[in-house]
Amino acid sequence: MKLNIDGLLVYFPYDYIYPEQYSYMLELKRTLDAKGHGVLEMPSGTGKTISLLSLIVAYQKAYPLEVTKLVYCSRTVPEIEKVVEELRKLMDYYTKQTEAKNDFLALALSSRKNLCIHPEVSALRFGKEVDGKCHSLTASYIRAQHHSNPSQPVCQFYEEFDAVGRQVPIPPGIYNLDDLKDFGRRKGWCPYFLARYAILHANIVVYSYHYLLDPKIADLVSKELAKKSVVVFDEAHNIDNVCIDSMSVNITRRTLDRCQTNVETLQNTISRIKETDAAKLREEYSRLVEGLKEANVARETDMYLSNPVLPDEILQEAVPGSIRTAEHFVGFMKRFLEYLKARLRIHHVVQESAPQFLKDIYEKVCIDRKPLRFCAERLRSLLRTLEIADIADFSAITLISHFATLVSTYSKGFTIIIEPFEDRTPTIANPVLHFSCMDPSIAIKPVFGRFQSVIITSGTLSPLDIYPRILDFRPVTVASFTMTLARTCLCPLIVGRGNDQVAMTSKFETREDFAVIRNYGNLLLEMSAIVPDGIVAFFTSYIYMENIVASWYEQGILENIQRNKLIFIETQDAAETSMALEKYQEACENGRGAILLSVARGKVSEGIDFVHHYGRAVIMFGVPYVYTQSRILKARLEYLRDQFQIRENDFLTFDAMRHAAQCVGRAIRGKTDYGLMIFADKRYARADKRGKLPRWIQEHLTDGSLNLTIDETVQLGKHFLRQMAQPFRQEDQLGLSLLTLEQLQSEDMLQKIAQIAQQA
């Protein structure tokens, strides 16, 4: 249907529209008009993706000079594929309606592993291996060698692409990863480099977060994206953690050992080259004197060694004299390495800031701040000069050099924690140096700074005001949308007590309590008797789950549950978990019924949807607080308090509640779906917890569903499930939660729609 959104003609590829989609598009339009950033929360299953795409594409078509590009960031490859498929539907609709030829170019970009078509390289199993192998075939000096020595293998796909690919633009259309591969095969071009080149002039790019947020990659892939782009982060409820992870470095003794060997290899290579080709090293030296401006010449293929965000002025400067010659640099690295080794030989925990660390290193081994800053860039240059092909081996020293650059560049927002052993195994010495980023805004700042509109959206972003604070930006729109429903298809219940009136909670003091564990078991048992097909239960941690399940086994609860349903358990092993998932779905499908025990923050809680019968109930045992004793977390909390005036408790609760919402949200994936959401902890009933749930869940949480006993839960659950099992057709939704064009245009519907969005 064709919609008029605030004066903009939007083509929407479906016959019906949800009221909240309309409202969402209105808000989005306002954000784009203001050329600002936005935070939008809308429940999953209400068609966020298509709303985003149709509005932004319409905007691009209407104002081609205002918005030139859409950069859509998603988390996983399947999600990326899903977005591209929606886009394809939209574009088909456009061509059908306007009968004009499609001149849009949209493509997905992923890692080499997903895009490589080289017969040998693509057969490799791990991403790192593929990258390494690809590098050894396409690096600039390898190709230079190939010129003089044709027996040196190169990748014919890349050669072909390099020869002609850049001149011939990729024809407009929608390309997902497979389409790119097909296109590459047909032309004999490398799809990966083709895609990376094509994103520069594509209208829509769909790729993973990391291409924008991880400074090591972003610098290469996304550097030349136009300022007039709209950037969308979908499923962005964890964006702060992604930012932090991309800037943090962990160094163990093993890393250092491997680094040691790297340094030795470097040294040997240098001395060998010195004998054979001293001119080369001299040439490098003079280049370094001139500074790092040359940077981009052959960088495209030498991807790993790019530096983390270096301030521009550094690139203008010359590399300091002390590390300019190759031997000196290796010597420098050796010294740095020895220093790190010495630091790891400790028996107590040390925590210090970056300036402290720099001062200490200066005192102990006389390493200045300046050469440290150039470490990453210098190493990159050296590796290129030495023509070392198999770069994967050098990951350890690369990591160390990144660390050196980061620690000397940022004095704020980072902390260094050296622990002699892991928290959970206090007897086994396993020293780790955490260089931990505490400020997610550091990684994302360039994104907000550079692009005119950045949209952060997800099903669970509540409380909305916290994201702008921790990411340090000023949004022009902050809105939360509810799900309009023809029937109340979600039923959140807070269970606070067992039938024996013992409070149910995973609070640290009582979590080992026999009565609590038994009540949790009874809850699961009772639910397994009334909920059809699949139940997903989430625990706060693996350890807690193991304890509880063991205890249930001893009490015979497990045996009783198994009479109703089969039990599957998520483990830390990915293969085992996917096996369990598969069997779980099979059991749901054929009527046997199953329970999946899993862990909040685990793989299941984030990426896997339990549509319809795969998840008729979700039970959240306890409040999924992050492990609060971790020093990294403590440091981060302190930083948040000092810098952003966010109290520790607020942040912890926010973090726990967003994960709880994520977990329970797994069950409802659309308006025809239905499911029970059971929060089994009395602490959920408190206003500070409840208030942090997304609005679309809170709305259905009445006073009558707080602090229930198990019996009451069973009663309510039974009633709900029976109600939901009544026949429900599309006509029932029409006019209420599903609108035709005429219905949408009626006056009172527009009024109702205005209420859907709640501005924070």
Add this chain to the structure above:
Amino acid sequence: MDEEPERAKRWEGGYERTWEVLKEDESGSLKASVEDILFQAKRKRVSEGHGQVRLGMMRHLFVIIDSSRSMEDQDLRPNRLTSTLKLMEFFVEEYFDQNPISQIGIITTKNKRAEKLTDLAGNPKKHLAALKKAVDSTCVGEPSLYNSLNCVALPSGTEIKEILVIFSSLTTCDPANIYELIKTLNALKIRVSVIGLSAEVRVCTILTRETGGSYNVILDESHFKELLMLHVKPPPASSSSECSLIRMGFPQHVIASMSDQDAKPSFSMSHLDSTGEPGLTLGGYYCPQCRAKYTELPVECKVCGLTLVSAPHLARSFHHLFPLEAFQETPLEEYEGERFCEACQGELKDKSVFTCLACKKVFCVECDLFIHDTLHCCPGCMQTDRTS
């Protein structure tokens, strides 16, 4: 069933929050509650049922009753099993009342097995006796959907066209892939309907969708009864089934008195296979073809295979052939005229009124449903017929 009020008793209905229902109605954005939708569905059924469709008049129905552990649940009083069996008795009576020339069979499933309670037969007495007896049986283990469907579908082959499953459990213990069986059922054109007692189970959804049956889940006992009664009415015949002429016999009832010298007491053929109370009787129905004697109708002649019915029986199922046309629905505001229902004489208060197209009399919602579901003829038209 007379003592059962419209809805289950208040204290049995769980935690009902009437104030919440009220609130939902007012708030606007969320007002369509499930009950509203249900009511719409009910109306729709009435108006839909009377299209020009062919109905299968001779039905062969198997009812599968779940007797697993979950039947001991007490959310229906006194428990699910007793309640179900009681309703089943009522159903069997009603079934034969409305479909006099049809047959029924009953199967129970528990402990992963299926067990035939009664074989396919056209005589309500045997079924009722079996149902009464089944009340005392214990409910154990899990049901097996596969075994019970298999038990029906395979041996009796093409004869069976309908299966009704009353499914209480949320799990089924199957020895093989049930989806294969569903394919077979589909190929045999067997329609499987399910009435769920607890919640919607995926496998039943698929089963009914694939075989073209209906799937409903009960809300309370009165709803259960309602759903069960839906299956009393014959379903539309599948288009592929041919029109075939069926030979039927209309035996005369011969009454002989003891004083008559020629009359000799004889055994009825229907006592051949039943173990209970064989007796010599004087009168009975005699098959017009082979003169075999039966005490009850309808029945299939044991000797020559002729279907024996009585004319009134056949006539009773006529209302399926000449259904009462749906009444026209008009909103109350638009309706002008006297504001009371022709049938119950109550004041018209509902949102809409219903007008009979033939006699132009108006009725309220409840009466409309009653007329179409039970009476099958319009009281207004009857009156005008008589007076004219």
